[in-house]
Amino acid sequence: xxxxxxxxxxxxxxxxxxxxxxxxxxxxxxxxxxxxxxxxxxxxxxxxxxxxxxxxxxxxxxxxxxxxxxxxxxxxxxxxxxxxxxxxxxxxxxxxxxxxxxxxxxxxxxxxxxxxxxx
Numbered sequence: 001x002x003x004x005x006x007x008x009x010x011x012x013x014x015x016x017x018x019x020x021x022x023x024x025x026x027x028x029x030x031x032x033x034x035x036x037x038x039x040x041x042x043x044x045x046x047x048x049x050x051x052x053x054x055x056x057x058x059x060x061x062x063x064x065x066x067x068x069x070x071x072x073x074x075x076x077x078x079x080x081x082x083x084x085x086x087x088x089x090x091x092x093x094x095x096x097x098x099x100x101x102x103x104x105x106x107x108x109x110x111x112x113x114x115x116x117x118x119x
Contacts, residue, residue, distance in 0.1 A: 034116070053115040
């Protein structure tokens with residue numbers, strides 16, 4: 001059972017639960033007023049400019065980064081291509097399991113920058 005999302009300095013949705021695994025990622029964006037909470041694939045997510053950039057799905061951090069970055073993370077054994085459940089891998093999304101938690105905040109920041117950038 002997750003802790004309730006806090007209102008002080010953290011993006012949150014009313015009465016929304018945040019998984020304790022994802023809470024440090026949410027907290028890392030506390031001072032960023034451009035980041036807002038969202039729901040995606042039944043999980044708490046973070047968005048910037050109306051677009052989701054990070055979420056926790058089945059205990060894994062899932063972030064949107066360029067396709068070549070996804071390939072590099074997968075090749076390095078740091079993540080896997082994200083499959084939302086219909087057998088189609090998403091080319092710009094990577095899933096990183098809890099063993100890689102130390103790098104989650106950096107990946108989420110990288111994803112935020114990618115999603116917020118004009119392309």
